[in-house]
Amino acid sequence: MAAEHPDEPRLLDHLIELRARLLRAVAGLGLALLALLPFGNTLYAWLSxxxxxxLPAGGQLIAVEVASPFFAPLKLAFFTALVISMPWLLYQAWAFVAxxxxxxxxRLALPLLASAVALFYAGCAFAFYLVLPAVFGFLARVAPEGVAIMTDINAYLDFVLVIFLAFGASFELPVAMVIAALLGWVTPAQLREARGYAVVGIFVLAAIITPPDVISxxxxxxxxxxLYEVGILAAVWLGRPAADGSAS
Structure with missing residues (x-):
């Protein structure tokens, strides 16, 4: 009779814990979605x-596809539920690996997770309140004479969600820099030396992921x-305790 491997019960416990965390994460996302579904049209009116x-007086969005008036608010409700429940989802991941x-x-993971969530929210808010009005103002001004801007509601939603994701992800730059420094991939000195290359790369990235206007x-x-400068300062500050501790 073969002896039971000592790691098997431990692996089973980890799988049970993983299943429990996944179920809690899905349940939290599902509850947020159910709570937001009745307000899908209200959310879309706010987003538009x-x-x-x-747009000129009387301008409006249109629905090209038959089912667009149903699926567009549903998609927006799901995205909003995902964003709102992000702290809960990250907490479940944290509770599993902690x-x-x-x-x-x-001690380092919790501030990094909180900073990542806050920066993503800040990026989305920055995009909605500042970037989108500037972008749409530019597009309305450059429209040819006699062309009425009537965007499909699905196309508009996809465009705005891409902008949200682009700005939310871009605002994670300091967190990515700190993680790279903590893992030993780069040092704050190297980040300072690469500042010029980083600025060029940032402007190239901005030109790729934003609409074709200088303002956005x-x-x-x-x-x-x-945020790159903030990332350098954070990498220096968080790396100092490790250096002090190794010297002692």
Whole structure:
């Protein structure tokens, strides 16, 4: 009779814990979605306000596909539920991996997770309140004479969600820099030396992921340059305790 491998019960416990965390994460997302579904049309009206404010009087969005009036608010409700429940989802991931981390890793992981969520929210808010009005104002001004801007509701939603994701992900730059520094991939000195290359790369990235107007490109590139400097300062500050501890 073969002896039972000593790691098998441990692996089974981890799989049970993983299943429990996944179920809790899905349940939290599902509850948020159920709570937001009745307000799908209200959310879409709020999301379309930056475009409608720049259109001539009587301008409106249109639904090209038959089922668009149903699926567009549903998609928006799901995206909103995902964004709102992000802290809960990250907490479930944290609760699963935390027992295997060292004490210093735990102390660093929680501020990094909180900063990542806050920066993503800040990026989305920046895009909605500042970038989208500027972009739609530019597009309304450059429209040819006699062309009425009537965007499909699905196309508009996809465009705005891409902008949200682009700005939310771009605002994660300091967190990515800190993680790279903590893992030993780069040092704060190397980040300072690469500042010129980083600025060029940031402007190229902004030109790729934003609409073809200078205003929106600058509105992404300038905050990212500032966040790059914040990332350097954070990498120095968080790396100092490790250096002090190793010297002692």
């Amino acid at each position: 306000a930056p475009l409608l404010a720049k 027992p295997g981390l060292y004490q210093r890793e735990k 490109q600058l509105m992404l590139a300038i905050p990212m340059c500032l």
